[in-house]
Amino acid sequence: MTQTHYDYIIIGGGSSGCVMANRLTNGSNAQVLLLEAGGKDSHPYIHMPVGFSKLTAGPRTWGFNTVPQRHANNREIPYAQGKVLGGGSSINAEIFTRGHPADYDRWAREEGAEGWSFSEIQKYFIRSEGNTTLSGDWHGTEGPLGVSNLQNPQEMTRAFVRSCQELGLPYNPDFNGEVQEGCGFYQLTVKNARRCSAAVGYLRPAMSRQNLTVETGVMVTRILTKSGRAVGVEFSQAGQIKTVFADSEVLLTSGAIGSPKLLMLSGIGPADHLHGLGIDVVHDLPGVGENLHDHFGIDIVAELTGHYSLDKYNKPHWMAWAGLQYLMFKSGPVTSNVVEGGAFWHSDKSQSVPDLQFHFLAGAGAEEGVPSVPHGSSGITLNSYTLRPKARGTVRLRSANPNDTPLVDPNYLGHPDDLKTSAEGVKLSVEMFSQKSLQKYIRKIHFPDSTVKSQKDFEDYARQYGRTSYHPTCSCKMGVDDMAVVDPQLRVRGLDGIRICDSSVMPSLVGSNTNAPTIMIGEKASDLVRGNT
Numbered sequence: 001m002t003q004t005h006y007d008y009i010i011i012g013g014g015s016s017g018c019v020m021a022n023r024l025t026n027g028s029n030a031q032v033l034l035l036e037a038g039g040k041d042s043h044p045y046i047h048m049p050v051g052f053s054k055l056t057a058g059p060r061t062w063g064f065n066t067v068p069q070r071h072a073n074n075r076e077i078p079y080a081q082g083k084v085l086g087g088g089s090s091i092n093a094e095i096f097t098r099g100h101p102a103d104y105d106r107w108a109r110e111e112g113a114e115g116w117s118f119s120e121i122q123k124y125f126i127r128s129e130g131n132t133t134l135s136g137d138w139h140g141t142e143g144p145l146g147v148s149n150l151q152n153p154q155e156m157t158r159a160f161v162r163s164c165q166e167l168g169l170p171y172n173p174d175f176n177g178e179v180q181e182g183c184g185f186y187q188l189t190v191k192n193a194r195r196c197s198a199a200v201g202y203l204r205p206a207m208s209r210q211n212l213t214v215e216t217g218v219m220v221t222r223i224l225t226k227s228g229r230a231v232g233v234e235f236s237q238a239g240q241i242k243t244v245f246a247d248s249e250v251l252l253t254s255g256a257i258g259s260p261k262l263l264m265l266s267g268i269g270p271a272d273h274l275h276g277l278g279i280d281v282v283h284d285l286p287g288v289g290e291n292l293h294d295h296f297g298i299d300i301v302a303e304l305t306g307h308y309s310l311d312k313y314n315k316p317h318w319m320a321w322a323g324l325q326y327l328m329f330k331s332g333p334v335t336s337n338v339v340e341g342g343a344f345w346h347s348d349k350s351q352s353v354p355d356l357q358f359h360f361l362a363g364a365g366a367e368e369g370v371p372s373v374p375h376g377s378s379g380i381t382l383n384s385y386t387l388r389p390k391a392r393g394t395v396r397l398r399s400a401n402p403n404d405t406p407l408v409d410p411n412y413l414g415h416p417d418d419l420k421t422s423a424e425g426v427k428l429s430v431e432m433f434s435q436k437s438l439q440k441y442i443r444k445i446h447f448p449d450s451t452v453k454s455q456k457d458f459e460d461y462a463r464q465y466g467r468t469s470y471h472p473t474c475s476c477k478m479g480v481d482d483m484a485v486v487d488p489q490l491r492v493r494g495l496d497g498i499r500i501c502d503s504s505v506m507p508s509l510v511g512s513n514t515n516a517p518t519i520m521i522g523e524k525a526s527d528l529v530r531g532n533t
């Protein structure tokens, strides 16, 4: 990079950063620089749908753990976040869900996010979506984010979906249509049997544009400010500290952990905390790093009577066969995202919208920190979480050193209602596994074992086995109250020349996975920056 001035500097090439890099350079003369701390998205695991199971730990993640979770047996829980071009969208489970319209209406009506009601943002979902199967009022077919049906759901996933129906859940062919509740197969951000991350869908088509510069392996260490305005960034690249300037705006898209971390390192955040670490306060903004909101997923795991799940492909000869099938025909188990099926349902009848989401995995031990079945056997996993937890947590700095990991405290189960709803999720999960369609394949449910019977047992189980569902959000929330970090135009309150445009600006978690909602934020943010609203 020889240039020292750009119009826009985008910090973080994840789900939202890739959207913005594409939209801001399309049909415009604006010079845009995208800086990403991770490397290029070249590893084959990223692009094979099944590769998700190899990506929740290792070099394409930041290696975070939570601080000890007070309400979850003081466990320090692994906290995977993407560190690679595409960010979370390059390592996620490829589940395509949008959330309930009521989530966005709550943002607009109750949480100060004027302009973000469902009827106002739906066009951005539609603009982003390139659905190969579904169309009509609820779907887009021409957008950069490729979305498709699972090519061939595993036998166990089909049995799971039947089991849910035996329990009384209706079959839902489209979780992103008019009705969210029910059970079914997830649609995936997969196109032509390959992952469609934001880097693939948005960034690659823009890479040849003269006005876009993309740098990987670049860790931004500070946002530079002058007279109340963000003017550029300082970053480290190959051991050297450099600076680059933004003539129009700095656009922060480092994710719900990375964005508050970088703001605080730059002296933008709660003054007391920054003083305590010896950081000069540039702008006292108490909401930075507050309100962290995440889904606390609790898994149950069963051993099967035979090799009916994807675990069969752990054996080298089956793995080789699956690889061959994929290479030659783009079919077979490698096209599975593992987390194939699921449900949205109610912990009790008083909830007007689903308050629980389930993820069925046609295998066991696929994710970091999740229990598995005895070695050599095959298993299945079912994960559930409370869709709108009441507890909020924090992101804080460990020190003033940018290389130190931040203190991530999601405060899981910090509200008693979250514990109750979580326990209901686990009970329902066990019931789903106990219906005839799945039961006939199951040798034993190992987690929870048969001693878990009472309400207290289920609550204890949730405390012991819950973990992140990878949906940190809200740590730089938008709104108009004192704890809001950005206004509804995503401008940092009290500072010029900088917006935050990623999952951290959600005022509250949406009731679903968070990739498509974050891409929607990137789409709307691009319009806000370009004045296209």
Ligand SMILES: Cc1cc2nc3c(=O)[nH]c(=O)nc-3n(C[C@H](O)[C@H](O)[C@H](O)COP(=O)(O)OP(=O)(O)OC[C@H]3O[C@@H](n4cnc5c(N)ncnc54)[C@H](O)[C@@H]3O)c2cc1C
Residues within 6 Å of the ligand: 011, 012, 013, 014, 015, 016, 017, 035, 036, 037, 038, 055, 056, 080, 081, 082, 083, 084, 085, 086, 087, 088, 089, 091, 092, 093, 094, 095, 096, 097, 218, 219, 220, 221, 253, 254, 255, 256, 258, 259, 262, 469, 470, 471, 472, 502, 503, 504, 513, 514, 515, 516, 518
């Ligand atoms: C393992 C996993 C599984 C998931 N599964 C699903 C799923 O199936 N479906 C779904 O909808 N959602 C899923 N999610 C969530 C979804 O992917 C995220 O909500 C979404 O990617 C967040 O987008 P973002 O743009 O806010 O942040 P990110 O995509 O995390 O992007 C932030 C980027 O900024 C970079 N960065 C951070 N700090 C700096 C810095 N100082 N300098 C330079 N670069 C920096 C990071 O390396 C990263 O690439 C999953 C997430 C994970 C991690």
